[in-house]
Amino acid sequence: MLKAIMVSHSSQFKLMGLSADDSFADNPAYTVELALNNLQQTDDPGARYYSAWWIGRFRVDDPVAIDALMMALEDESDRSPDGGYPLRRNAAKALGKLGDRRVVPGLLKALECPDYYVRESAAQALEMLGDSRAIESLVKLLDGGVEAAQQVTGKPHLVQPYEAILEALGTLNATEASGLIEPFLEHFIPKVKYAAARAMYQLTGNDCYGQRLVLALQEKDLQVRRSALMDMGAIGYLNGAEAIANTLAENSLKLIALKGILESHVGQQSVNSGLSEDSIRVMKLMDGLL
Structure with a gap:
């Protein structure tokens, strides 16, 4: 039974040496109908937790799924030992993937949740949905600026999910927030300052931010290099293509980043213009990584 397997949600996957993706994603016995039923019931928190992830993973764009995820976004029963809301986290992530902007008000409310990871998931979901209504609430989370962006005592994270917030503001083209974002270029956490660089490049187009x-x-930190690769791919930073190809990181990630750059560049060309020299250059870099 799914309940027996999912004793403690994602932590149990780790104990098994698996991710949720490894263990159940391709199980043909797990259907949309079963996922919806599991998400709507309240007796088995583990089944709800998994079904919320599964629905997002497979983009189950169904009104019933969206309604059930919105209910899960306010769930009070599924709590982690540290007081967090695991089901809410998965629900927020799934809602971002389903593309229905009617869920924006619920995600904005989730930005006020005491659980850091719910706020992070909500910010990421709002970025994916691309709705400018999120800008004001996201900017509010930057209150206090860099000085307030400190580590929470006894926790592995800052007071707010700044990386997700900054990336969302960049994607949402929140030019009015550039003055609040720019100081984060000097934050002591690399991923945060590079998220600020990504956002500032999106908001201004200034190459100095791409060069950061x-x-x-x-x-030295591989995780930081990986994050930078994804950032450059996400913003289509053409001037960084060669640097991406030469980075000490997995070729698979470099290919993803270069693909993002190529798609961004091609998308800016007219339909009948053919492949530009820059497009061909990026494609050659990709070929060299295969």
Whole structure:
């Protein structure tokens, strides 16, 4: 039974040496109907937790799924030992993937949740939905600026999910927030300052911010290099293509980043213009990684 397997949600997957994706995602016995039923019931928190993830994973764009996820976004019963809301986290992530902007008010409310990871998931979901109504609430989370962006005592995170907030503001083209975002370029956490660089490049187009991401590819921490790769792909930073290809990181991630750059560049060309020299250059870099 799913309930027996999912004793403690994602932590149980780790104990098994698996991710949720590894363990159940391709199980043909797990259907949309079963996922919806599990999400709507309240007796088995583990089944609800998994079904919320599964619905997002497979983009189950169904009105029943969206309504059930919105209910899950306000769930009070599924609590982690530290007081967090695991089901809410998965519900927020799934709602971002389903593309229905009617859920924006619920996600804005989730930005006020005491659970850091719910706020992070909500910010990421709002970025995916691309609705400018989120800008004001996201900006509010930057209150206090860099000085307030400190580590929470006894926790592995800052007071707010700044990386997700900054990335969302950049994607949402929140030009009015650039003055609040720019100081985060000097934050002591690399991923936060590079998220600020990504956002500032999106908001201004100034190459100096893209070059900050190129410098991030030289960081000693592999996780930071990986994050910078994804950032450069997400913003289509063409001037960083060669640096991406030469980064000490997995070729698979470099290919994803270069693909993002290529798609962004091609999308800016006229339909009948053919492949530009820059497009061909990026494609050659990709070929060299295969």
